[in-house]
Amino acid sequence: MLGDVHAGRYHLILALAGRPVLHGWWGSEQVARAQFTGLVGRYGQPGARVTLVDEETGTLLTEWPEPG
Template structure:
């Protein structure tokens, strides 16, 4: 497993504010959830991407 496979990004008002990389999906998901709890407000975008596959695993706010 790649040590920085899971990438979480926080964008505030259209500007990148925070990036984090983890080798464990459960840890990356916990970090994602923490960011939503702390920064989840209008104008915020938070994503969790599997850098190995390129797939977006989850995002806030959710898009339909």
């Protein structure tokens, strides 16, 4: 594998029907949050879940849909 695909503190995950289908890592929280918004806009449908995690602290920063 070329390079470190996990370079970046902020990990964005898209899961469809409970299965992770897309991952991304960014060093900037601002950029990661913009990507989060884009994924919700494109894939925001029943059965989809988008999460943004700070890998350094293990903190869930945001998720869609929001827990109800």
